[in-house]
Amino acid sequence: MSAAGAVPDPGIDAMRAIMQWPDKTMIAVDFDGTLAPIVDDPDRAFGDPRAIAALGRLGGLGLTIAVITGRPARTVVRLGRFTSVPGLRNMIVLGQYGVERWDAATGEFSIPPEPDGIDALTAEVDQLLASLDLSDARLEHKGRAIGVHTRELANPRAAFETLLPRLNDLAERHRWAIEPGKNVIEIRAPGMDKGVALRSLIEETGVRQVIFAGDDLGDLPAFRMVQNLRAEGFPGLLVCSASHEEDALTEISDLIVSGPDGVAEWLGRLADSLAARRS
């Protein structure tokens, strides 16, 4: 509402711009916990078919569709099953926080070589886990990052609390970045985050407004980037896929939905509204 004296609402402004110029809108979405439910085995975190179908409809309505994930691009293209959706013919997947890329239009992956030092770092993480009697933690090897998952341990929270400062020290010593998430701590090669990735994709595609949806701490740089863009007059809408495991994003979001189910439902409603406007 923009009654005289009312506080401006950047979310409402963004929604208005999106409804008016869908073909100048980018929707960029995190994968795990946003498009896909969090499950014990990250290798089986498949994209929610309803959400993927809704993204396809939005792509068909002219929006630019992007997924920006901490996971390798190849993994997310497989788990998302994006290749079979007609409206996603031009989608872009940025993996490992924007270091890797897949373009649906060409089917090509751009994957830089693994950074030096990943093997030494992995060996140190193994030693640390053994010394803490936490060798049962699931390790996810991403090439540019190592994820230590505590979800399947007897006491996930205690293990997480024990590991966080130790892994933080280890990452600092190697000058790598640390990314705590939902029952997962990731150590990754420095230099990229989702905010940098989002901004460069916006510049490349020339869109004039953006929607970003995410669920976890790794999404914060993208949320902050959208806030910065808004301060520059570029409309942006922030959507939080909320869960009981993390609430860092709720306060700065325009819209809070209930996990991947809520995201799928909201994307479907957005596609319905835009389709209704067009007809």
Ligand SMILES: [Mg+2]
């Ligand atoms: Mg996530």
